[in-house]
Amino acid sequence: MLEKLGKGLRSALDKVTKAGYVDSAVIESLAEEIRKTLISGDVDVALAGKLAEAIKQRAGKEKPPAGLSAREHVIRIVYEELVKFVGKKPDINLKPRKLLVVGLFGSGKTTSLGKLAKFYQKKGLKVGLIGCDVHRPAAMDQIQQVAKQCAVPVYAPKGQKDPLAIVKTGIEQLSPRADLLLFDSSGRSSLDKELAEELKTLAKDIEPDEVLLVIPADLGQAAREQAEGFSKLVGITGVFITKMDGTAKAGGALTACSVSGAPVKFIGIGEKLEAIEVFDPENFVSRLLGFPDLKTLLEKAKEAIPQEKAKELTERLMEGKFTLDDFYEQIKAVGKMGGLGDMLGSAMPVPKGVDLDQQEKKMKKWGFAIQSMTKKERAEPNLLNESRIRRISKGSGISESQIKEMLKAYDQARKVSKLISAGGMKRGMLAQIAKRFKGIA
Ligand SMILES: Nc1nc2c(ncn2[C@@H]2O[C@H](COP(=O)(O)OP(=O)(O)OP(=O)(O)O)[C@@H](O)[C@H]2O)c(=O)[nH]1
Ligand SMILES: [Mg+2]
Structure with missing residues (x-):
């Protein structure tokens, strides 16, 4: 996952690990290489510059705490700044009762719904799926397929064109059998008035306690506009970033969401229903930097x-x-x-x-x-x-x-x-x- 971004960051850090002595020139070139890597990962130029500056400042000023070498200290600063940069650790509602996914065409809503069904099943919830995409002809078939794969009940009537009628009957039929209802919705090519109206009414009817915006990672920094747009419209509670596995722009998408204030809660890292992760900035950055023992190093510093x-x-x-x-x-x-x-x-x-x-x-x-x-x-x-x-x-x-x-x-x-x-x-x-x-x- 995120091959290119990780490779760039690792090569930047390599310079520090290999340098005979960590001086201001080494720090300067480290910060610059990180900045360039992030920009090539479609991170906003100003943001990338700010991060590089923060790393330079801290690495120049702060003395290594007891237990850490100067080298380890710089790596720790890079790690900490990147963690802050990609977003906050989200609060995951482990007991939602009604969850609605929204997003544009082909962003991965229906697939992600299946992933969420599996995720919450593993947490011990009884899940049911309700298909409210009344526009795309094959949508009901697709959600029924997904439900079959997860072995959960589903309400997705073909031919019903009124999403509100689906919501009403769906809740009546499935709520006796499910603690959590997951609602799929239709996509559009853009966040136009029509979609806005439909989603607003849908959200009003469902009264979901989670509304997740599904955004594909290859959108890069353009994710910000969507996150802000949907946020204003239906009041999203979080973002599900999909297709993290297949793009160099994931860094851009993550930071864009972080800037918009919409918490990234889940990430999709493949087409299979198991390919879901709760977004955890610390794990994410450790993996990106390819330091399996990074946590140990940091704990050493924290505890000394x-x-x-x-x-x-x-x-x-x-x-x-x-x-x-x-x-x-x-x-x-x-x-x-x-x-x-x-x-x-x-x-x-x-x-x-x-x-x-x-x-x-x-x-x-x-x-x-x-x-x-x-x-x-x-x-x-x-x-x-x-x-x-x-x-x-x-x-x-x-x-x-x-x-x-x-x-x-x-x-x-x-x-x-x-x-x-x-x-x-x-x-x-x-x-x-x-x-x-x-x-x-
Ligand atoms: N590689 C990869 N593919 C994904 C991921 N999530 C979804 N997809 C693929 O993206 C495509 C679109 O997924 P859907 O779930 O149908 O998207 P949707 O938003 O429901 O689409 P509409 O209902 O048409 O708006 C499918 O081919 C999925 O397999 C992911 O995390 N990684
Ligand atoms: Mg769909």
Whole structure:
């Protein structure tokens, strides 16, 4: 899907991954290549320029958070900006009772209706189809076919020319058997007055709780005009973009809808009834960029201690304030930064007889114990008497003796922090910590 767009973006990012050093020239050429790729994907020129500028600004200004290299940080910025760019994560109504699809000729309404029937069936709803396309001669046959493929009841009488009569009888017949009714409608070559009138009356009669506008992706940025036009007319609740599989213009269609304010809820990625996806900007962009491990990378950054927090922690340490909350942050940081071995690096020799793996496992358990404490207990560890420790042990599943051991370790760390603040010592500090560390292992 979206071969060309993905390829262009990936090749732009490749330059960053391969560059020896990420400097402003690298960032500049990355932003420019992304801009060009988007424009060739029929994204509005001004929009593409704005995105490129945002990437350049952020990559130039922001410092990588703890846990991310400069390179990873730039990739993360590109990812985040693209996610914002293609739209918001939609709210999918998982229990609609009546859903109407609207759109121009051949946009994929009837096919998408079948896809929606399958989608909602999988969510456990009983679905029924009602065919209101009274204009195209073969329309009723087509929807009956679709209903057969999904094995759902259908009301699509041939020869009936009054859509409102179909709605009335359809609802009467199918609602006892279905939780959700899906209504097909006729297309037109353009959003003319006639179609406008028909859809308005139809929507008034059906009273749908979802009206999805079906737009083919190959429309590119022209999707905006349609989204706005239909929105004004029948008040659409979302967009179903079809044929994402066969066009280079999908980026244009997505961003155009996003600009129009109409949320893209579903995308169609093939002719089969299974070829439907809930639109998820994050998944979409990850796939586009071809980074299967992108999520992991981003989570790593999200969870590592943010720089401000790390600074605050150091300051608190220097002031000799060091609560169980601070201790917990430290424990967490050790886990996130790739373990004790990585964190200590060459700066500090691992004391003899200390098994780092064991220590990490232990620290994880300590973390659970601290999470089971009340806020007050974390701020004032002196409160932790036998009965409180018993309660925490029950809550966390960590034995009482391990909790006591943790408290001892905390006490050591607190003493170290006092030492640091009292002496303002820099030299020899590591050696002190190393010694203490041995003490708690
Ligand atoms: N490749 C691809 N083809 C699709 C997709 N969705 C629909 N189509 C095809 O688009 C064509 C038109 O689909 P229909 O569902 O008949 O469109 P419609 O909007 O109901 O058409 P009218 O009722 O004539 O207005 C069919 O050949 C479908 O197979 C999609 O996501 N990908
Ligand atoms: Mg149709």
